[in-house]
Amino acid sequence: MPELSPQAIAALGLAALAIPALVVSDFRQYRPGRYLFKPAAALAFLWLAWALGATESRYGQWILAGLLCSSLGDVLLMPDNRRSFLAGLVAFLCGHLCYAVAFASSHYSGTWVLVNGAAALVLLIVSLRWLLPHLDATMKGPVVLYTAVITGMLVSAGFRATQPGALLVLTGAWGFAMSDLAVARRQFVNPSPANGLWGTPLYFISQLLLAASVAIIQS
Secondary structure, eight states: OOOOOHHHHHHHHHHHHHHHHHHHHHHTTOHHHHHHHHHHHHHHHHHHHHHTTGGGSHHHHHHHHHHHHHHHHHHHTSSOSHHHHHHHHHHHHHHHHHHHHHHOOSSOOHHHHHHHHHHHHHHHHHHHHHHGGGOOHHHHHHHHHHHHHHHHHHHHHGGGTTSTTHHHHHHHHHHHHHHHHHHHIIIIIOOOTTHHHHHHHHHHHHHHHHHHGGGTOOO
16 A cells, blocks of 8 residues: 555544544434534545545545445434435445445456355345344335345455455455444344444444555556
């Protein structure tokens, strides 16, 4: 990775301040803190991608589009109601699709694609077996669709497994997917603030890793 610019360092500094503050605010259910620090944390990963040259490559442009969709999803999920949750779900679904397009590559190892794809399929099956009994009829369709799109994004990430930036891509993609389990648990299973103690930092760190990958992958 090239030497970090002052802009990239500032973005990482913002993340280092905003993410812990958001975790504490959510755990204490302090709504003003949530409305301040969640957009700030989202701004950090957008800023980092831009500072590392996301606009200069096809890969970077798709990653930036995914980050923009994710930041919109972050804002939409701040209110605690069904309508905003569904709107946020659509925004994140679009983000996963953007990432899937970014990860797709014509140069890949079939073995790694199969291994990664098998793991993604296991996550899909386990997640749906866990979640479906907790969903009402109106949410089963959207959640199944969203989970399928996440699986597709993870499979696509496997195309980068043997290329430069693979660790950032795979860790970021899988971290993002796993963080969604914390959101699902809070929304459908147990609304305990403790879900955010691991889900929130995992989500934002994963987005930062994907943002950082644009400095390495220039295709």
